[in-house]
Amino acid sequence: MIGWRETVSLPDLGLMTFRAKIDTGALTTALHASGISRIEVGGKPWVEFLPDHGSLVDTxxxxxxxxxxxxxxxxxxxxxxxxIVATTLQIGEHRARIEVSLADRTDMTFPIIIGRSAMRLMRLTVDPARSWLQSPRIADPKERQDQ
Known part of the structure; x- marks a missing residue:
């Protein structure tokens, strides 16, 4: 069981402990990325991008x-x-290799939404009334911090 908000990691990309929205209305997981460009590596199509996981740290x-x-x-x-790329998603103790779309989510509250296909792969159920069931809550860097 997971809540509608969870702390997740994309360890293959070096993105650890950031906030995600669990979105049962979305089929595919979407990660905020900027500077997206298609390149060739060994004659095969690759993509390079700067992921934004809501941290104040450069990525x-x-x-x-x-x-x-x-x-x-x-x-x-x-x-x-x-x-669409493949990477590893971790939510609490649950881990799976999933497909992720790269998107401009600049105006969105969460840098990543977790879609139904990832939830199905990880065999997760969502409690829409709760948050942070698999992970501790982390502060949103955009929220005002009291000194």
Whole structure:
């Protein structure tokens, strides 16, 4: 059982302990990324990008093979062509290799949404009335911090 908000990690990308929204309305997990560009590595399509996991710490450039690209309807209802990559997701003690779309989530509260396909792979159920069931709550860096 997980809550509608959890602390997650993408260890393959070096992104540890950041806030995620669990989104049963989304099929695919989506990670906020900037500077997304397609490159060739050994004659095969790869993507390089800067992931943003809501930390105030700078993030290193990531490079991953492109599994495929497809149109995914964004929160405004507009189809958006996105690169899909594979990486490891960890929520509490649960870990799986999942597909992730790279998207501009600049205006969104959470840098990542976890979609149904990842939940199904990890055999997770969501309690929409609760948060932080698999992990401790971490503060949102955008929230005002009292000194």
């Amino acid at each position: 290193s450039l990531c490079r991953l093979p492109i599994l495929h690209s497809r149109k995914i309807t964004n929160t405004s209802g507009i189809p958006d062509e996105r690169y």
